[in-house]
Amino acid sequence: MFVSHLECPKCSTSYASEEVQHLCTCGSPLLVKYDLDKVRENMTKEMVAGRAPDLWRYRELLPVVDEKNIVTMGEGMTPLLKLDRLGAEIGMTNLFLKDEGIIPSGTFKARGSAVGVSRAKELGVKTLAMPTNGNAGGAWALYCAKAGIECVVVMPKDAPSIPRSECAIGCATLYLVDGLISDAGKIVAQAVKENEWYDASTLKEPYRIEGKKTMGLELAEQFGWEMPDVILYPTGGGVGIIGIYKALNELKEIGWLEGDLPRLVAVQATGCAPIVRAWEAKAKESEFWDNAGTCAFGITVPKAIGDFLVLEAVYETNGCAIAITDEDTLAAENLLASVEGAFVCPEGAATLAATQKLFADGWIQSDERVVLLNTGCGIKYPETVQCDPPLLQPGETLPANG
């Protein structure tokens, strides 16, 4: 294991990784730092290529010390699909979909929970708690079940309902709240203090991001250890975009990647776009977004604790931030399924709508290698699809035109 320490990205204070750590005393999330010289000496591309197709193939860049603590359901190495039919339709020749729907629990949240729960198990955690917009709660509940860790989840009552089933069957203790994830977050903050639980809220423990980081590692490997030009990421809490940025920088430091990082695009909904507003104002942090609401429920995060890290990733890569209407998101969800057969979640669909806008604006060129990061499967969002099929009686015949 090559973790050297935990470090605050705001005030640079160091913390020992051997103990449970949450936020820095300055209030910032902590990031995991590795001895990258040792990683470079101990890990080769050939070793990685010969390993099983899951995220643990990058174990030298992950924080679990003892392999027996790894809690895995085979998550990772999700497909990178070239979208030739859709590309031809909209005039782009190198359009790709990284499909995080093909993973346990059906969303990218499996990555954060696999690594986060594994490390929590290693640290001896008995009970953890978290607020969620749904999918993280479902994923953490199931990985905690496998790890033998008690899991307490607080979720907005308007979140999609399928993750409730995941929490229930994973034996998590689930509460709904008549509010947003920010309200759920306050309830959890109070409860972890009172009960001395492990706080697994977004970026309040340093390991979830290490799991999300593997999306960046996989993209680099799947592109033959080259960089694509643009990655569009649906941004709520933003752990994925921070993780991808961290991953690509670590790969540069160990010499596996060269050149400029891809331009990272934070995609939000017009009904909740604090990062976009901050980016437009060239600000370093975002402001709380009042009356947040969008069909892309997973990115309904009015104020992300890691907003300054998201904005840094966007600024440093010459990326941008863009807000999409629900109407455009749902149109993109339909377009992707009807042309490419990919039934993605609204959050993922928003990245296609964003690509169409940025291409029309000239910000993306037709031959650039552009990655849509779809964070979850559409089957967790059946309510986004209109369907009212006719009912036949046995023995009836179909109309001749089908």
Place this chain on the structure above:
Amino acid sequence: MFVSHLECPKCSTSYASEEVQHLCTCGSPLLVKYDLDKVRENMTKEMVAGRAPDLWRYRELLPVVDEKNIVTMGEGMTPLLKLDRLGAEIGMTNLFLKDEGIIPSGTFKARGSAVGVSRAKELGVKTLAMPTNGNAGGAWALYCAKAGIECVVVMPKDAPSIPRSECAIGCATLYLVDGLISDAGKIVAQAVKENEWYDASTLKEPYRIEGKKTMGLELAEQFGWEMPDVILYPTGGGVGIIGIYKALNELKEIGWLEGDLPRLVAVQATGCAPIVRAWEAKAKESEFWDNAGTCAFGITVPKAIGDFLVLEAVYETNGCAIAITDEDTLAAENLLASVEGAFVCPEGAATLAATQKLFADGWIQSDERVVLLNTGCGIKYPETVQCDPPLLQPGETLPANG
């Protein structure tokens, strides 16, 4: 491409694979035959190991001639998970889960549709039709969308509802029927005749089974080109168990596997168990099961066209057939999630209930390598989980015990 011809397993009549073929004139399904000597000369284990982690890594044993006709969303190489916690709980040391939930559309139906649709595209099919218990319809709709093939689906009105959304967003023409899949099948049979559509009903075209076969190829590779001792398979139409049997025999013929085949177990529900009844009577075919019904909707098939092939696979491998109550199935679904974090479909859960019974009966030994084949993700069956969480107001606190 190494397909030599299509062959009837009942009367041995040969058919050319270059043209559209459905059933043999004797009424039996047709199977794809390969020139296995040429496969042996042209395919090595090392070649396979170096390929992408999807089912097309076995392309020499698949029926698509021109790679440009491959319609893929990255399906295959699903996880094989060792269930150590559950094994310890029930007294078995080598219990495995092959998790077909981690695949596009969330069920193993993606395999049959990927290969079936690719070959249909290659054969120039414009419109195809099929009856389904839900998941096959959803998967074929989406792969057809990607292939540019019109897809007509007829589904029982009581089938789980999420596949309706897959059909709708994949632009399939969907009908519900107030009856069972057997009623849907009759409607499709009439419609394909009247409209000259391609009949994609279970085993009425020879290529779906080639896709399903890849589950057997993957299991062999994931076990290091050795055979497990027992594979339990939830059996409706039975294409998967026929496919696994075919795959393992082909691997034996090319010399990649040795020894006895695993004992194949056909798992059905007590509410629809025609294969079990036939097996108990040592019969070669099954009888239509009246008043079929089970929570494991995917295996509600009163009379499978390939029943004789399923029974052959069971008899020839010294396997067995076993029926599970819905109560035991739902208990197994909960057990698997609460101990291993795996949220599986009821059909998959039935294989765990069957294992528990067969182990208690002494038919399975504690150290045998036993594979539960889970055919789909539980998130497509949220209604199988009871969930009634308390609702909090913002600012409320959690009870101290969580």
